[in-house]
Amino acid sequence: xxxxxxxxxxxxxxxxxxxxxxxxxxxxxxxxxxxxxxxxxxxxxxxxxxxxxxxxxxxxxxxxxxxxxxxxxxxxxxxxxxxxxxxxxxxxxxxxxxxxxxxxxxxxxxxxxxxxxxxxxxxxxxxxxxxxxxxxxxxxxxxxxxxxxxxxxxxxxxxxxxxxxxxxxxxxxxxxxxxxxxxxxxxxxxxxxxxxxxxxxxxxxxxxxxxxxxxxxxxxxxxxxxxxxxxxxxxxxxxxxxxxxxxxxxxxxxxxxxxxxxxxxxxxxxxxxxxxxxxxxxxxxxxxxxxxxxxxxxxxxxxxxxxxxxxxxxxxxxxxxxxxxxxxxxxxxxxxxxxxxxxxxxxxxxxxxxxxxxxxxxxxxxxxxxxxxxxxxxxxxxxxxxxxxxxxxxxxxxxxxxxxxxxxxxxx
Amino acid sequence: xxxxxxxxxxxxxxxxxxxxxxxxxxxxxxxxxxxxxxxxxxxxxxxxxxxxxxxxxxxxxxxxxxxxxxxxxxxxxxxxxxxxxxxxxxxxxxxxxxxxxxxxxxxxxxxxxxxxxxxxxxxxxxxxxxxxxxxxxxxxxxxxxxxxxxxxxxxxxxxxxxxxxxxxxxxxxxxxxxxxxxxxxxxxxxxxxxxxxxxxxxxxxxxxxxxxxxxxxxxxxxxxxxxxxxxxxxxxxxxxxxxxxxxxxxxxxxxxxxxxxxxxxxxxxxxxxxxxxxxxxxxxxxxxxxxxxxxxxxxxxxxxxxxxxxxxxxxxxxxxxxxxxxxxxxxxxxxxxxxxxxxxxxxxxxxxxxxxxxxxxxxxxxxxxxxxxxxxxxxxxxxxxxxxxxxxxxxxxxxxxxxxxxxxxxxx
Numbered sequence: 164x165x166x167x168x169x170x171x172x173x174x175x176x177x178x179x180x181x182x183x184x185x186x187x188x189x190x191x192x193x194x195x196x197x198x199x200x201x202x203x204x205x206x207x208x209x210x211x212x213x214x215x216x217x218x219x220x221x222x223x224x225x226x227x228x229x230x231x232x233x234x235x236x237x238x239x240x241x242x243x244x245x246x247x248x249x250x251x252x253x254x255x256x257x258x259x260x261x262x263x264x265x266x267x268x269x270x271x272x273x274x275x276x277x278x279x280x281x282x283x284x285x286x287x288x289x290x291x292x293x294x295x296x297x298x299x300x301x302x303x304x305x306x307x308x309x310x311x312x313x314x315x316x317x318x319x320x321x322x323x324x325x326x327x328x329x330x331x332x333x334x335x336x337x338x339x340x341x342x343x344x345x346x347x348x349x350x351x352x353x354x355x356x357x358x359x360x361x362x363x364x365x366x367x368x369x370x371x372x373x374x375x376x377x378x379x380x381x382x383x384x385x386x387x388x389x390x391x392x393x394x395x396x397x398x399x400x401x402x403x404x405x406x407x408x409x410x411x412x413x414x415x416x417x418x419x420x421x422x423x424x425x426x427x428x429x430x431x432x433x434x435x436x437x438x439x440x441x442x443x444x445x446x447x448x449x450x451x452x453x454x455x456x457x458x459x460x461x462x463x464x465x466x467x468x469x470x471x472x473x474x475x476x477x478x479x480x481x482x483x484x485x486x487x488x489x490x491x492x493x494x495x496x497x498x499x500x501x502x503x504x505x506x507x508x509x510x511x512x513x514x515x516x517x518x519x520x521x522x523x524x525x526x527x528x529x530x531x532x533x534x535x536x537x538x539x540x541x542x543x544x545x546x547x548x549x550x551x552x553x554x555x556x557x558x559x560x561x562x563x564x565x566x567x568x569x570x571x572x573x574x575x
Numbered sequence: 576x577x578x579x580x581x582x583x584x585x586x587x588x589x590x591x592x593x594x595x596x597x598x599x600x601x602x603x604x605x606x607x608x609x610x611x612x613x614x615x616x617x618x619x620x621x622x623x624x625x626x627x628x629x630x631x632x633x634x635x636x637x638x639x640x641x642x643x644x645x646x647x648x649x650x651x652x653x654x655x656x657x658x659x660x661x662x663x664x665x666x667x668x669x670x671x672x673x674x675x676x677x678x679x680x681x682x683x684x685x686x687x688x689x690x691x692x693x694x695x696x697x698x699x700x701x702x703x704x705x706x707x708x709x710x711x712x713x714x715x716x717x718x719x720x721x722x723x724x725x726x727x728x729x730x731x732x733x734x735x736x737x738x739x740x741x742x743x744x745x746x747x748x749x750x751x752x753x754x755x756x757x758x759x760x761x762x763x764x765x766x767x768x769x770x771x772x773x774x775x776x777x778x779x780x781x782x783x784x785x786x787x788x789x790x791x792x793x794x795x796x797x798x799x800x801x802x803x804x805x806x807x808x809x810x811x812x813x814x815x816x817x818x819x820x821x822x823x824x825x826x827x828x829x830x831x832x833x834x835x836x837x838x839x840x841x842x843x844x845x846x847x848x849x850x851x852x853x854x855x856x857x858x859x860x861x862x863x864x865x866x867x868x869x870x871x872x873x874x875x876x877x878x879x880x881x882x883x884x885x886x887x888x889x890x891x892x893x894x895x896x897x898x899x900x901x902x903x904x905x906x907x908x909x910x911x912x913x914x915x916x917x918x919x920x921x922x923x924x925x926x927x928x929x930x931x932x933x934x935x936x937x938x939x940x941x942x943x944x945x946x947x948x949x950x951x952x953x954x955x956x957x958x959x960x961x962x963x964x965x966x967x968x969x970x971x972x973x974x975x976x977x978x979x980x981x982x983x984x985x986x987x
Contacts, residue, residue, distance in 0.1 A: 311914075328959075337984060501648075
């Protein structure tokens with residue numbers, strides 16, 4: 164890869180050759196891909212981008228894949244960025260855009276990482292990819308690998324929701340339900356991956372995954388015509404996504420596509436916010452319980468906190484925690500004002516933005532992007548619990564009139 | 576609209592001016608928009624298309640909207656078309672493509688019709704749109720209207736699944752749950768629409784909706800570089816979608832973009848196939864019961880059979896009926912071979928194609944497109960029922976080895 168110099172440990176600085184099966188540093192730290200920006204500047208221009216297909220691979224010069232790597236088939240990325248004028252007014256910011264990443268092939272931002280995993284597995288000559296996860300990482304891996312003709316072995320704890328297991332099995336994944344905790348599940352997957360040499364799709368140890376995720380940041384900037392917003396708000400679980408987003412923004416700054424960088428708004432659930440707490444207390448992170456219905460960001464022991472914490476600090480970003488009630492209110496807010504249906508973790512970024520606006524912490528002339536990371540159809544159960552009841556009437560106009568009047572529904 | 580001549584009744588041939596609030600002909604027949612193809616030829620070229628945004632409105636010269644109509648905000652259309660090489664080989668056709676329309680904003684092809692309804696409602700000066708539906712039409716209308724700042728009143732029978740009602744309410748729709756049958760629901764909605772003058776989004780009487788749906792056909796052809804496939808397979812419920820698809824193909828032929836037309840493959844559920852039965856028996860259609868789990872095409876009394884039956888006949892198309900078991904097998908087949916997760920009605924087209932291939936009715940050198948009309952996340956319950964059980968083990972490598980051996984799972 165002419166565009167990649169090496170992979171460097173974020174903890175001890177040790178450097179490694181960027182081989183496809185890269186894992187953590189000997190010191191345990193996670194690695195970060197280091198690019199040759201001087202070279203990339205000579206081969207990538209804004210003009211060139213205009214002629215390319217609209218998916219995450221349009222930024223190939225900024226991605227750690229070999230020039231001849233066969234790219235995976237599903238169309239990942241280039242999710243829509245909607246300007247939300249009514250919502251901007253309601254929240255009290257000058258301009259606001261919603262990036263709906265729930266419209267990826269398996270309905271979450273994680274497709275960006277899984278597509279990268281499939282590309283790197285192909286480079287490694289692997290025919291099997293494995294991971295342990297109950298959520299979006301698992302379904303995106305299963306879908307992207309199936310499309311590419313690769314097998315997947317996916318380890319889930321036995322408490323995994325049946326709907327998610329069904330989706331995995333529809334994609335042909337071999338699903339191993341482990342009787343025990345998530346730690347037990349992870350442990351068995353680790354042993355199996357080592358034993359059979361499967362390619363490891365695990366954001367905790369595979370440094371390529373956040374390179375896939377960073378394409379959400381690259382896209383936002385291109386979709387905004389390279390005009391940098393003041394803030395980008397996003398939900399934070401294990402930290403890999405916000406770290407990827409920041410990496411993408413810094414890449415663009417390094418090659419001269421941006422003249423400044425936005426501030427990140429890192430939003431966690433109040434019931435599970437170890438990364439934000441570490442930033443706020445300026446102290447090492449400590450584990451927390453996982454008390455939130457936003458399951459995709461319920462990560463009490465984040466496996467990638469270092470990059471995330473560094474990203475929030477470097478961007479002089481804001482942190483904010485939101486309750487489950489605030490999360491579900493944000494789901495409705497996005498639905499009613501933008502027609503965007505996000506899963507609870509997906510709308511948590513918007514919930515945090517709303518809270519900061521109400522607290523007066525975002526200037527009225529600010530420009531903001533809020534990323535929705537997953538589709539509401541992933542978790543209909545919580546939407547049902549929070550949406551309230553419809554108006555119930557017999558098929559009788561008089562009764563309908565009474566019902567409308569009782570609810571003071573305006574009719575014109 | 577310079578490109579539209581009039582709307583013509585498909586039954587009696589009477590012509591109407593194409594005003595935004597167009598409904599059925601006085602004779603009860605559904606109307607069909609008639610275009611001025613000679614004019615359109617002078618303003619639309621294949622070259623021009625290359626410079627346009629990738630959504631359904633790129634075909635504006637072929638769509639019945641005024642030049643100054645503000646288009647609705649959600650990014651509808653330009654869903655991916657994947658070539659499915661492994662599946663083509665498995666089914667025994669030369670080339671096969673899967674059009675995944677479940678990746679539209681509210682996860683079904685119906686977004687194309689609802690976006691059109693929103694555009695026409697704006698032309699009509701309406702601020703409220705209404706429909707009666709329990710499914711994809713309702714959620715797509717609610718989402719597209721919310722994004723455009725329009726209100727929706729949606730009438731559902733009280734048996735409507737809670738998840739679908741929740742999605743509607745998340746989009747801010749006023750949902751009226753009618754205690755009674757679908758007929759009772761439709762009747763109350765009709766009275767309310769007349770009383771309050773709401774814009775009517777109902778494919779049975781609004782002729783603009785299939786003009787939105789036809790964009791799926793326009794896209795398929797552009798994505799194939801205007802090379803016409805031998806067949807296009809699609810599921811059929813009330814008939815509006817297959818009629819729209821055919822209209823789009825004929826439009827392209829009329830303006831000289833295509834040199835021939837494909838044959839349609841109309842696939843219905845064996846338990847509910849009034850349109851196919853009419854074609855097969857060459858007799859008027861008769862109502863049927865709705866015995867299929869593919870709820871989105873469970874239409875025993877289709878409201879738009881005339882256009883659909885004409886389309887299948889005109890294309891010299893094939894009809895085929897599939898059992899629920901065959902539908903669920905197709906869901907798994909698409910998942911495992913293509914990474915595409917479709918709802919039961921969404922994969923019914925592929926189920927029918929598979930059946931025809933097995934029956935030797937599709938030549939081995941045929942080229943085929945199969946349209947997936949809705950996302951599997953819309954109906955996880957059926958996927959759960961059909962997907963089987965995962966491998967359950969404790970966190971113990973020996974037990975995992977035993978489990979793999981017992982299932983003869985190959986490990987490399």
